Amino acid sequence: MSRADHQPQIGPVERPWREIGEYNRVCGRTVGIVLALEDSTTPLVVQFDDPDEKPVVCAPEQGGAPVPRPVQRFEGKAAVNIVLEACQKAQMTEVFVVADQKIAEAVSQAVYSTKHVNRGSDYQVLSIDKRVLLDQTRKAANFKMFDVPFGVLELARGLSNTVPAGYDNVVIVSADNVRVTADHIYEVCLDAFEHPEVEAVSSWIEKLRRPPYVFSREFLEGLEERGFTSPGTNGRDRDVPRIAVLDHVFGEEKLAANPVSKWIPEAFLSGCSMTALEAVQVAKQALAHPDETKPLDGPDKMLVDIAKDVLVSRVAYNAQDDIAWADEFARRCKLDFPLLNDQEHAGKLVYMDTAATSQRLGTALQAQRDFDEHGNANVYRGAYELSAHSTSEFGEARAKLERFIGASEDEIVFTANTTGSINLVAQAWGEWSIGEGDCIVVSVADHHSAMLPFVMLAQRKGAQVHYVPYGSDGRVDLEAYRASLEKRPKLVCIAHVGNVFGIEAPVKEMAAAAHEVGARVLVDAAQSFAHTRIDVRDLGADWVAFSAHKAYGPMGIGALWISPDAFGEMDPLGGGGGTVSHVGIGSYYLRPNVQQYEMGTPPVSQAVGWAAAIDYIESLGMDAISRHDAVLMRYLIEGLHRIDGVDIMGDHSAADGETGLVSFTLRSLVPASLATFAGKLGVAMRSGGHCALPLHASMGLIGTGRLSFGVYTTLDDIDAALVTIEACRYVYEM
Ligand code: PMP
Secondary structure, three states: OOHHHHOOOOOOOOOHHHHHHHHHHHHOOOOOEEEEOOOOOOOOEEEOOOOOOOOEEEEHHHOOEEEEOOOOEEEHHHHHHHHHHHHHHOOOOOEEEEEOHHHHHHHHHHHHHHHHHHOOOOOOHHHOOHHHHHHHHHHHOOEEEEEOOOHHHHHHHHHHHHOOOOOOEEEEEEOHHHHHHHHHHHHHHHHHOOOHHHHHHHHHHHHHOOOOEEEEHHHHHHHHHOOOOOOOOOOOOOOOOOOOOEEOOOOHHHHHHOHHHHOOHHHHHHOOOOOHHHHHHHHHHHHHOHHHOOOOOHHHHHHHHHHHHHHHHHHHOOOHHHHHHHHHHHHHHHOOOHHHHOOOOOOOOEEOEOOOOOOOOHHHHHHHHHHHHHHOOOOOOOOOHHHHHHHHHHHHHHHHHHHHOOOOOOOEEEEOOHHHHHHHHHHHHHHHHOOOOOEEEEEOOOOHHHHHHHHHHHHHHOOEEEEEOEOOOOOEOHHHHHHHHOOOOOEEEEEOEOOOOOEEOOHHHHHHHHHHOOOEEEEEOOOOOOOOOOOHHHHOOOEEEEEOOOOOOOOOOEEEEEOHHHHHOOOOOOOOOOOEEEEEOOEEEEOOOHHHHOOOOOOHHHHHHHHHHHHHHHHHOHHHHHHHHHHHHHHHHHHHHHOOOEEEOOOOOOOOOEOOEEEEEEOOOOHHHHHHHHHHOOEEOEEEOOOOHHHHHHOOOOOEEEEEOOOOOOHHHHHHHHHHHHHHHHHHHO
């Protein structure tokens, strides 16, 4: 059949099913159907958008006569059933289901039961063991399941890699709830790929502006040709799409060769009786006393086998003294964190999400609680002792923080968090200092919290925001940065340590260069505050923003350091109690110091808790913390390199500048699937865009997985994380 024959010769029709049927009839050989689900939180929904109109299923053998169905919204299994039924009517010979793990089972059951129902069997789906069901499903049906990444863009990318050769066309049937993403497909077609096929397909899409979309195999191959390949960041370039869609179908040979592969991740996880950390302990025992080891089977055996491999590699690691020291350091620290020692989590949880928020330090919690229980009163102007005490505690906390970062007295404003601090700069300075045509320099790797306040400011003022690129090594492109300074920006925003690469930026050098052109410099120290010594004067910034909750202290409090020069250029946008020294009718006198920005009752008990966390960091010593970070990071990076398919973001081979944070992709796996899998094995890690979507987009990624640690992160924790990633790879890819 020529390509022309494949061109859609059908006009706009009312319903997707009908279109499929038509298409089938016209082309004679449509072989796949893909249900596109938007993301892991969206249930499969088939919804007919005009409630008054009866949806139809086209049965080509009946000459396309519509089969009325009750008007309904179908979810989950019911939705799958209706689609499958429609597929059958449209003479689909093979079903591709793009789904996330959560609905995998429902889909599998539906496929199986549909088959049986159609054979007239009285088979009861629910009475069968899940694993057997899954197995049988794969054998019984022409059934393929793909793990779906977010959005149709990735779906299109994934298809290019996974649609089996020999198929001429793939029909993407998208439920109506994915309609928004129809536009994405369209844009992808037009913008990303100048494939001749796009013309034809897109004009058809244009006409329909609704599912299904038909891509020819050539077109899908075109996607691959057009650069959906990993740039490779650690010298291991791979010619594979970074985000591919997974094939969960395990052929007979693969099944025979590897019994593990008979489980989809869901089934694997439900068969696991231990967390990854427990598997590491069991593996240790087994290695030390092989004769006494209790036999294991199924997923537990696999997990422990992987843990054994990881532990054996640990022995081969060449910095044994260093890691023994770092491990001992972390073990001692861990005892100071109640959550990590409580009954529910001790020995089970691996907390690898410190970059999002650290675990709370026991003494910080206690200090806060003591204050709330025995010292609570509002600050300032209270003549009674409790209030005087509260005022002095609050003042001491401020003074402690100031000392900690090398600031002078009254240079720190308490805010709600880093985001609040940065917005304060954008408002109290930006509002008066930025005007039409001015330039603000941020970086593409900045956290949304450091980017958006200035994007919004620029929008208000008619100013320009210039984004400095980052290299794939995870470092700011200094040449581009210097070039951006030629625009003579009024403000430069620098992330001390980014929350995706976790690598320290040369702030001092960048700030000095910015000052030379007269720019003010804001440093986002959210990620560096707990990991590296900050001396605000040495950094040479005008403002430094950070939060307590990423540094073992409470949520709800952050701070902004303001240099005296910058203070002179700021004026509050709001006022209230605490901000003034005198108020008359129609007049007011602001406090002459930074407290003019602390409106209303401040977060006193949080400040007290934060002060205790700072005491703790000081008692450990920032040098020891940095050494722990650096040593374990090296070990983690080496472990990640050993896992086939892991691509690490940024170059972590330098000896310094590590802050216990690494982001990565695991070939072909959606980061959310990895993190969900990890969570089920007791490893708390983060996935997604990490509030740095422009950075991810600039690297052609929808997201990454991220492991980040704190002083309490032990060697076992890291091994457990490695075991989890390896197990995930194994289960998904076999
Ligand atoms: N900047 C960076 C680099 C961050 O990592 C974060 C938190 N993830 C923030 C800013 C925002 O911090 P907060 O949520 O405490 O305001």
